[in-house]
Every structure is written in structure tokens, then in C-alpha cells.
């Protein structure tokens with residue numbers, strides 16, 4: 001997805017690296033303080049757009065977003081000819097107006113993912129989304145929760161076989177795991193693989209397709225590998241589609257009772273204007289669902305554990321009452337979302353906060369900044385699963401903003417609101433409940449983690465998802 005490339009392309013950014021990550025090297029500041037870039041004659045702080053691509057920004061973005069929200073709510077980065085929309089209210093309004101702010105052309109995912117709904121707007125988008133989106137929610141998915149729990153248990157059981165992998169160690173009475181490689185990377189892909197109805201034996205291959213397609217997004221040097229993986233996925237899907245067209249396949253609950261057809265079977269039965277969907281269309285949908293739901297959910301799980309374990313009283317609260325995992329999930333997505341925002345193009349010339357934006361400009365809706373807007377969330381940099389101003393109920397396409405509570409913006413709002421929000425919520429919450437039961441006396445292995453500029457405290461998440469999270473707990 002574009003947002004993934006635009007804001008977190010430097011996933012593995014090492015804050016100690018010598019690469020300045022931009023044309024100008026900015027000093028690394030204590031978290032929460034911005035580099036002083038001078039002032040306009042009226043006292044307005046100046047903002048050098050090169051900071052947006054600096055190492056400093058990747059680790060410590062929020063003071064710069066605050067300058068934007070307070071002084072340049074529609075910031076024109078003339079260096080990259082991009083307009084950044086940073087206030088919650090504005091991002092909200094633009095997301096709902098999909099005629100005024102359309103998703104076309106995004107371009108960067110198309111070669112690899114194919115022709116997906118992510119890049120459609122208006123009627124075409126609605127039609128496609130209704131066809132596909134309905135399969136990602138609803139009763140049959142509610143019934144999948146036990147399978148999600150089973151898959152989580154299986155992944156943890158597999159750790160005994162991973163002792164030589166470099167990601168799981170036994171150290172005396174302790175076990176050490178890297179949560180990403182040992183759990184969060186593959187778990188969401190396994191869940192989606194099962195819900196789609198891929199046979200078990202394809203699971204490993206599925207993970208390879210996923211990794212290759214993700215690396216190939218955004219016209220990167222690995223695009224060729226991504227395109228090859230997509231072709232290989234399409235060849236495989238073709239076989240399954242032919243099979244499913246002959247013989248539908250069903251999802252079953254843990255007791256073997258049928259709970260509905262799998263998603264591929266449903267897509268095979270779907271008709272548009274009397275025609276069945278083509279294999280290409282079905283593959284694009286599968287590729288999108290897999291690409292959109294893997295790295296994002298991984299980021300949510302790992303960021304959530306990183307934040308909770310740094311706030312032991314809040315971790316104790318989720319252990320004491322596992323309902324609190326729901327709050328922890330939403331507060332993580334508000335505080336440190338794995339997705340930074342979404343690109344849009346304005347269909348008409350417009351004025352926003354006194355800035356003229358010519359039709360067809362690239363406008364970045366900055367979800368990271370909207371989620372930290374103190375017009376909506378008090379003390380926004382603070383991680384607090386009990387914050388009273390955050391809505392953490394059922395996700396609504398209309399968003400939620402009343403009675404002093406608002407939804408976070410990590411899933412977007414409006415016509416493109418993430419249709420995978422429910423599954424990712426269940427994966428992160430159910431997966432974490434099981435991890436919590438199995439990881440006794442868990443804590444972060446600080447020696448193995450990246451540090452901040454003081455060389456002692458743990459590196460902030462900033463806008464790069466935690467690349468690796470080393471945990472230590474009592475050996476089972």
C-alpha cells in the first residue's frame with residue numbers, strides 16, 4: 001500500500017546509522033523537541049521540508065507535525081511538490097469526500113498487486129468493495145475466532161522447533177524470542193491464508209509470495225521479484241479457482257461443523273453484470289488482502305507489546321482483565337500506528353487554510369498527525385490505554401466522534417475504511433491474549449534492542465514500526 005511506502009519505507013532505519021537519509025543532516029533531538037529552524041518575522045517557526053526525510057524525523061516526528069498542525073495545516077512541501085494535511089478534522093473531511101479527494105492514480109502498487117479497489121474511486125470503488133469487502137466481516141468471520149486462537153497456539157508451539165533459527169533461544173531457565181520473526185510476521189498471513197481457503201500445504205509458499213510482493217511494491221529494486229511472485233500466485237490461484245468452480249470448499253469450526261464457504265469459493269461464485277469474476281480479478285483481490293493485512297497487523301502487534309511492556313502498570317491491567325487488550329489495541333493504533341497516512345489527489349482547484357492547491361496535486365493525509373492532534377486527543381504523545389477521549393468500540397465506516405470521544409485514524413474513515421479492521425483486531429487481541437498466557441514473567445531484552453540517542457533508553461517507535469522486539473520469559 002502506498003502509505004506503507006510513503007511513510008515507512010525505511011522500516012529498518014537504524015537511528016545510529018551514518019546515513020543522514022536526506023540532503024541535510026539534522027541533529028537528533030530529545031524526543032518531543034524540534035530542531036530550531038529559525039522563525040519568520042512574525043515569530044512563526046520555520047519548517048525546512050528536508051527534515052521530513054531525515055533520520056531525526058523518522059524517530060521523532062511529532063514535534064514537526066505539531067508545527068505543521070499549528071502553523072501550516074496544509075503544508076506545501078515544495079521540494080517534493082506534496083501537500084500535507086495534518087489536522088484531524090481536515091483529514092476526516094477529505095477521506096469522506098472521495099470525489100473531491102480521489103485515490104487515483106496511486107500507481108505504486110499496481111504492477112505487483114494488480115488492479116485493486118485501493119486505486120478506484122466513486123461508483124467503481126463502491127461496486128468492487130461491496131463485492132469483496134463483505135467477505136472480510138460478518139458472522140462467518142466471527143466464527144473463525146477459535147481458528148485464530150488455534151493458529152496462535154500452533155505458532156507458539158512451533159518455537160521448540162525453532163531453537164536453531166536465530167530467533168528463539170533457551171538461556172538457562174529463560175527463553176528468548178524475537179516476537180516479529182517468531183510470531184507477528186507470519187501469524188496474520190497464516191490467518192488470512194486460512195480464511196481465504198488456501199490449502200494447508202500452500203502455507204509456506206504463501207508466505208514467500210507475500211514477502212516477495214511486499215518487497216516489490218512502490219517500484220523498488222525488488223519489483224521484478226514482486227512481479228514474478230504475483231505471476232506465480234496467479235498460476236496457483238488459477239488451479240484453485242478451477243477446482244472451486246467445480247467443487248465449492250467450506251470453512252469449518254473447530255468441531256468440524258460447516259460455517260460457510262471460504263472466500264475464494266465465494267469470489268468464484270460472484271458475478272458482475274452477469275459475468276463471473278476473472279482469475280485475474282480474484283488474484284488481485286487475494287494479493288491486496290494479503291499485502292494489506294500482513295505487515296500492518298504485524299506492526300500493530302509488535303508496537304503494542306513494545307509500548308505495553310514499557311508501561312508495566314498498563315501491562316498489568318491487560319493481564320488482570322483481558323478485555324483491556326481491546327483498549328490497548330486501539331490506543332496503540334492511535335499512538336503508534338503501523339500506517340502513516342494515505343495519498344489522495346484533489347479533483348478540483350481548492351484553497352485550504354489559505355494555501356492554493358491546484359487540481360491534481362498529490363495530497364498526503366497524515367493519519368500519524370491526525371492521531372496526535374491535541375484538538376482531539378489530550379496529551380497525545382502519552383500512551384494511555386484508559387484515555388477517555390478515544391473511542392475503542394466497533395469500527396464504523398462513518399467513524400466515531402461524539403460525547404468527547406473520537407476514533408483513531410489508523411484504519412482511515414469513509415468509503416475506503418479498512419475492511420480488514422475486524423480481522424486484524426481479532427488477530428492482535430486474540431493472539432496477544434494467548435501470548436500473555438504463555439509468556440510468564442515476560443520482559444524486553446534491552447541489551448538486544450536499539451537505543452535512543454542517550455545510548456540507554458529504548459529507541460522511540462517514531463514512524464518506523466519496531467523492526468525487532470526481543471522478549472525474555474520463563475522457560476515453558
Ligand code: HEM
Pocket residue numbers: 103117118119129136192288289290292293294296297300337338339342409410411412413415416417418419420421423424
Ligand atoms: C492494523 C492493521 C491494519 C491497518 C492499520 C490498516 C489500515 C488501512 C487503511 C488506513 C486503509 C485505507 C486506505 C485508504 O484510505 O486509501 C486500509 C485499506 C484496506 N485494508 Fe487495511 N489495515 C490493516 C489490516 C488489514 C487486514 C488484516 C486486511 C485484510 C485481511 C486489510 C485489508 C484492506 C483492504 C482490502 C483495503 C482497501 C480498502 C478500500 O480501498 O476500499 N487491512 N487499511
